[in-house]
Amino acid sequence: DIVLTQSPDFQSVTPKEKVTITCRASQSIGSSLHWYQQKPDQSPRLLIKYASQSISGVPSRFSGSGSGTDFTLTINSLEAEDAAAYYCHQSSSLPWTFGQGTKVEIK
Amino acid sequence: EVQLVESGGGLIQPGGSLRLSCAASGFTVSDNNMNWVRQAPGKGLEWVSVIYSGGNTYYADSVKGRFTISRDNSENTLYLQMNSLRAEDTAVYYCARGVSRAFDCWGQGTLVTVSS
Secondary structure: OOOEEEEOOEEEEOOOOOEEEEEEEOOOOOOOEEEEEEOOOOOOEEEEEOOOEEOOOOOOOEEEEEEOOEEEEEEOOOOHHHOEEEEEEEOOOOOOEEOOOEEEEEO | OOEEEEEOOEEEOOOOOEEEEEEEEOOOHHHOEEEEEEEOOOOOEEEEEEEOOOOOEEEOOOOOOOEEEEEEOOOOEEEEEEOOOOHHHOEEEEEEEEEOOEEEEEOOOEEEEEOO
8 A cells, every 4th residue: 555644744833934744655656646625623625636736716825746756735825724634645546545644733 | 516415424333334325416426436535533534435437346455345335326326335333433434526536525524433
């Protein structure tokens, strides 16, 4: 199985700061990496697909990059509403797997 | 509007069975790859199973042989039959549509609690 390791596990950030979350895969997955946001007591929401493709309705401050084994989710100019857990997910090979999650707290 | 609504969760004793349902609206279940994903209390996301539009099914090792994914095309509904339930199956279960293998639509989730 492909293991996805996110870092950091937790980040406390001031509004308007830039946030960077990384996801490292245990083997190359090309660009088959997606990012989700999950706010407390809500279902996950797709933010970025295939490493860098934007999703309709998602604010432009969210962006993704990377390929192979190393990927990054960037939140430019963090807003209070971005307090959430963020997960990466690989669909390169079954079983699909998720990273352990990164919790972003607003200072 | 594309929407998924899960139901069927509840409290069940270890060794028991439960069937979850996921009613879809705004799209056709059988035209899409449909997934079940679960989240244990306070934990991260774990993929459980997928049924492809062509009908092939796959499972996580943790549920293989105990869970069965299926769909009813006439009802436009996805199901997850869960047998031989264990305490470690306790979680919120989400159904999710996979479009090009990214999960673009999720239900609200249904809580399954396995406890005596």
